[in-house]
Amino acid sequence: MVEAARMFLYNGTPVECRAFGNGHINRSFLVETDAGKRYVLQSLSTQAFHDIPGLMDNTIAVSSYIRNKTGDPRSSLIFVPAADGKYYYLDSNGEYWRSYEFVEDTFSPDAPGTMEDFYNSAVAFGTFQNLLSDFPAETLCETIPDFHNTPDRYRKFHEKIDADPLGRVKEVAEEIRFALEREEDAGRLQRMRESGELPLRVTHNDTKLTNVLFDKETGKPVCVIDLDTVMPGLSALDFGDAIRFGASTGAEDEKDLSKVNIDLDKFRAFAKGFISSCPALTDAEINALVLGAKTITLEQGVRFLDDYINGDVYYATSYPGQNLYRTRTQFRLVSEMEKHWDELQEIIKETLSEL
Numbered sequence: 001m002v003e004a005a006r007m008f009l010y011n012g013t014p015v016e017c018r019a020f021g022n023g024h025i026n027r028s029f030l031v032e033t034d035a036g037k038r039y040v041l042q043s044l045s046t047q048a049f050h051d052i053p054g055l056m057d058n059t060i061a062v063s064s065y066i067r068n069k070t071g072d073p074r075s076s077l078i079f080v081p082a083a084d085g086k087y088y089y090l091d092s093n094g095e096y097w098r099s100y101e102f103v104e105d106t107f108s109p110d111a112p113g114t115m116e117d118f119y120n121s122a123v124a125f126g127t128f129q130n131l132l133s134d135f136p137a138e139t140l141c142e143t144i145p146d147f148h149n150t151p152d153r154y155r156k157f158h159e160k161i162d163a164d165p166l167g168r169v170k171e172v173a174e175e176i177r178f179a180l181e182r183e184e185d186a187g188r189l190q191r192m193r194e195s196g197e198l199p200l201r202v203t204h205n206d207t208k209l210t211n212v213l214f215d216k217e218t219g220k221p222v223c224v225i226d227l228d229t230v231m232p233g234l235s236a237l238d239f240g241d242a243i244r245f246g247a248s249t250g251a252e253d254e255k256d257l258s259k260v261n262i263d264l265d266k267f268r269a270f271a272k273g274f275i276s277s278c279p280a281l282t283d284a285e286i287n288a289l290v291l292g293a294k295t296i297t298l299e300q301g302v303r304f305l306d307d308y309i310n311g312d313v314y315y316a317t318s319y320p321g322q323n324l325y326r327t328r329t330q331f332r333l334v335s336e337m338e339k340h341w342d343e344l345q346e347i348i349k350e351t352l353s354e355l
Ligand code: GN1
Pocket: 022, 023, 024, 025, 026, 048, 205, 206, 226, 228, 229, 252, 300
């Protein structure tokens, strides 16, 4: 970390560096220099991302595009080049690093955030997608191929079940049954993508509320962060991933499942913020939003369970069994969405009529 901190062209010399943030994949640090400037320094997971130079090209291209379009210097992150002019640094241990200017006077809410934060995050992600509706998608590399290709996630999941490397499969028979009963349904959006019924967009693909910075003073969204998974994708899944995380009444690893429900008021608030700030959405996309929420929540449960069966090698965990608890909250939420299906569809309809 110290080696990396010295390699970026900072304003001043780093004098302090401490752990920062709560991502499951990359590790983040906050660096302070003797010039009083603060930067976020991140070590990027090469297990998740196999093409870091490509990932940084995407990130820089999208961030600059947004800043040029809005004319607002705070509307996307400003990355700092390393001494060789590249936006990443490969250290002597083969670890990749990148760094960006810390955005002062902002905060990123802890899950699940307040109603107002959640509404504002919907505006942030809806605006993000709308700003990128004319971005040349073909110039982006796929930083994780098939990232939200749900049938492909299921295919890999079947492989893990068959391999059962740690003998954990027998412990999770009930969770596996839950996932497999819904396999057919889980592929619907991908099939609509392939048939052209749903347009391909430049999407964020990790629309957790914690990936938005808010202004400390006004509470308004400042910018969307974590562009590692910006790729061509489906708007319904961006919508859905935000719901999965932010409209759940419980934490992602809550152990008491009776606390995990879908907050219909939060769903309504998010739908209003997202749809109203993304006029580019087609009718077919709007009709797919509820299915997007269910699909991505199911997919996320399958991904957590896959990692549990595989020995917890992908997601950072802070205690044994965390991936299994995470799986259960996701599946509980899926059941909640199924139970409230008609109400959720009705909320989308009402939102549209009120616009
Ligand atoms: C990971 O690292 P973080 O928290 O930004 C994951 C997302 C998951 C999320 C679950 C590259 O995101 O896809 O939805 O955990 N990112 C990657 O909370 O796999």
